[in-house]
Amino acid sequence: MADSVRDEFPPHGVDLLNPSPARVYDFLLGGDYCYETDRRFGEQALRVFPKLRAVARANRLFLHRVVRYLLRRGVRQFVDIGAGLPTMGHTHQVADVFAPGESQVVYVDHEPVTVAHSRVLLDRDGDEKRHAAVHADLRDPDRLWQQVAATGVVDLDRPVAVLLIAVLHLRQLDSRGVDVGPRAVARYRELCRPGSYLAISHLTDEGVPIRAKLAAFAELAAVWRSKQEVEALFGDFELVEPGVTWTASWHPEETVRDAGFAVPGESAMWAGVGRKV
Amino acid sequence: MPEWFQRYTGDEPHANEVRAWHSERIPAWLEAEPYTFAMFAPESADEIADHLRLREERRVLFSSSSPPRYHVVFSESSFWRSPGGPGVAVDQIRHLLGLAAEHDWLHVRVIPFEVSMRYSAPDFTLMSMGDTDYVYVEHLNGALYLDKPEDRHAYEEYWKDVVRLALTEAGSREFLERLVRELRDRMSR
Numbered sequence: 056m057a058d059s060v061r062d063e064f065p066p067h068g069v070d071l072l073n074p075s076p077a078r079v080y081d082f083l084l085g086g087d088y089c090y091e092t093d094r095r096f097g098e099q100a101l102r103v104f105p106k107l108r109a110v111a112r113a114n115r116l117f118l119h120r121v122v123r124y125l126l127r128r129g130v131r132q133f134v135d136i137g138a139g140l141p142t143m144g145h146t147h148q149v150a151d152v153f154a155p156g157e158s159q160v161v162y163v164d165h166e167p168v169t170v171a172h173s174r175v176l177l178d179r180d181g182d183e184k185r186h187a188a189v190h191a192d193l194r195d196p197d198r199l200w201q202q203v204a205a206t207g208v209v210d211l212d213r214p215v216a217v218l219l220i221a222v223l224h225l226r227q228l229d230s231r232g233v234d235v236g237p238r239a240v241a242r243y244r245e246l247c248r249p250g251s252y253l254a255i256s257h258l259t260d261e262g263v264p265i266r267a268k269l270a271a272f273a274e275l276a277a278v279w280r281s282k283q284e285v286e287a288l289f290g291d292f293e294l295v296e297p298g299v300t301w302t303a304s305w306h307p308e309e310t311v312r313d314a315g316f317a318v319p320g321e322s323a324m325w326a327g328v329g330r331k332v
Numbered sequence: 333m334p335e336w337f338q339r340y341t342g343d344e345p346h347a348n349e350v351r352a353w354h355s356e357r358i359p360a361w362l363e364a365e366p367y368t369f370a371m372f373a374p375e376s377a378d379e380i381a382d383h384l385r386l387r388e389e390r391r392v393l394f395s396s397s398s399p400p401r402y403h404v405v406f407s408e409s410s411f412w413r414s415p416g417g418p419g420v421a422v423d424q425i426r427h428l429l430g431l432a433a434e435h436d437w438l439h440v441r442v443i444p445f446e447v448s449m450r451y452s453a454p455d456f457t458l459m460s461m462g463d464t465d466y467v468y469v470e471h472l473n474g475a476l477y478l479d480k481p482e483d484r485h486a487y488e489e490y491w492k493d494v495v496r497l498a499l500t501e502a503g504s505r506e507f508l509e510r511l512v513r514e515l516r517d518r519m520s521r
Contacts, residue, residue: 088364092419095519168369171380175388190377 064189076225077139077169083111084143088172103318106321113322114221114256115144118300121254121328122149124295125216125304130252131158132215134203136193136243137222138162141173146218147186159209162188163199183209193219194235196242214250214331217243221324223288224258224277234278239289253292256302256326257285285325292329299327333386336475340459340468343466345393347400349460353494355407355452359416361390362404364427370416381397394435403439405498407452418515425508425515432505441498442507449497453490 072097082089089097101107120134131154135146141162150158162177164170173188187206187257193200204211219240227236244253260279280288286299297305301319305326316322333341343352352359358367368387372380393399414421432440443449457468466479467487480483499507 090367090419091422091519095419167375167377167380168373170377171384172365172369174377174381175384178385178388188377255366 070167075166075169077164077166080111080221081140081142083108084115086140086143088140088142088176106316106323108321109316109321113302113316114324114326115210117222117256117305117324118146118218118254119144119149121216121218121220122146123153124328125252125254126150126153126158128252130214130216132209132213133158133160133218134163134209134215135160135218135220136163136199137219137225138164138173138188140169141176141181141186141188146255147177147181156182159185160187161206161208162186163191163203163204164188165190165192166224172251193222194229194239196239196246200243200246211246212248214248214252216252216254217247219243219253219255221256221258223255224279226278236278237288241290242291243291244331248332251331252328253289253331254326255285255288256324257288258323259285259325260323261325280325282325289327289329291332293332295328295330299325302326320321333389334474337470339477340457340475341390343459343461344390345396346461347459348462349401349403349407349458351403351458351460351491352456353405353453353491354410354455356409356413357455358406358424358428359404360387360451361393362428362431363387364420364424366416366420367414367424367427370414370420373416388510394431396480399435399437401437401439403440403441403495405443405494408511409445411508416438418518422512422515422519425512429505429508439501440504441495441501442504443494443498444507447497450493456487456490458484458487458491 074093078089079097080094080095081087083101095096115275125133133146133150138145141147146162147158147160150160156313162170162173162175167190170188177183177186177188186206187208189199189202189206191202193199200211203209209215223236223240226234227239229235240253240255247253257280258277259281261281282299286294289299301322302324303316303322305328360368360378363371365384368383369380375383393402411425414424428440430439446521455470459468460464464479465484466477467484469476469478478487498504
């Protein structure tokens with residue numbers, strides 16, 4: 056990384072003393088790839104917000120439905136940014152069940168440990184010609200795009216699906232402390248070819264009286280966005296039906312299981328899919 | 333994998349018996365993932381993935397149909413001297429207890445801090461191959477393969493001390509379970 060880039064986007068720290076969002080999410084989904092630090096944080100968070108496990112599950116089921124929905128519409132290339140660990144029914148696993156051997160997936164994360172872990176997991180159940188894990192920074196779209204292209208796994212001159220699932224609510228700060236998440240998303244919209252798709256899910260406190268309870272998440276540097284703010288992230292992309300909605304309400308017919316919410320608003324996350332025309 | 337390590341890893345699955353003493357660390361094949369991550373976390377994703385793959389290669393013993401009898405004695409220090417702090421140590425101890433419970437050829441014992449020893453020798457491994465026995469002693473940038481009878485004798489004598497001073501397997505398990513609780517308490521503070 057050039058020094059100028061390093062200055063603008065200070066590298067995310069690597070440490071195992073603090074919980075990792077990727078592994079806490081794995082814990083909430085009931086996975087095996089979380090550690091004591093992550094479990095402990097997850098258990099604390101569940102004590103103040105017991106629905107959190109269902110929130111995580113609803114988000115993962117949203118991802119499943121998005122992947123199947125896009126495969127039905129002919130999408131075969133996925134760039135999953137802020138992917139975390141490729142476990143518990145992640146993009147390549149869902150895609151390979153629906154359309155075996157047909158899709159390409161590049162997982163991107165900024166944590167070297169998560170990426171290394173992903174590579175070893177993909178050694179076990181992935182296909183090196185169709186799956187890759189890249190260490191890149193969401194905040195630096197042009198460089199990330201080059202790194203994704205360099206894998207040779209996806210062809211960025213053709214339409215792709217860019218997945219930003221449950222990642223933009225983690226603050227994407229530049230050196231001046233500005234959250235450049237929305238600016239980066241705008242650049243991803245420019246970088247992809249017409250016919251490409253963008254899928255986003257994002258934590259919110261809107262209509263969900265849990266802000267105080269979610270204080271535990273301050274440690275993960277979360278930022279809440281309103282429905283309107285999440286809609287704005289799609290820019291000039293055409294939102295597919297039903298637009299931005301709760302994760303649990305986005306094409307619920309595409310899944311047989313549901314997360315068990317009394318009302319969809321309990322899913323605490325806005326979600327949507329847009330298409331570049 | 334460094335060249336000086338290859339004879340050891342080649343021999344390990346074919347040995348009759350392996351006896352290892354570790355005073356300050358966990359050997360790669362017994363490492364839990366977070367322990368490996370914590371050791372190499374400042375490196376790049378590529379390098380960390382290479383370390384993980386190497387560790388996977390060394391774990392062939394766990395799927396072998398005829399693994400050697402493997403005795404490992406740890407000083408308590410191996411668990412406290414963990415990269416990444418008490419959280420990683422907790423994961424590491426649980427991983428080790430799980431492996432020992434699952435594989436009856438793996439015998440894990442511990443020498444607690446309060447047990448006095450004449451001195452703590454550097455780590456070594458007694459490799460019993462049947463015909464060509466040797467002692468494997470690693471240093472930071474290479475290793476010795478000691479096969480002279482007088483060298484082997486010195487290490488055999490030290491090993492006698494090690495097994496005499498170590499807790500039994502059942503006692504070691506209880507000790508490690510207590511250590512997990514103690515480390516978890518430290519994390520809450």
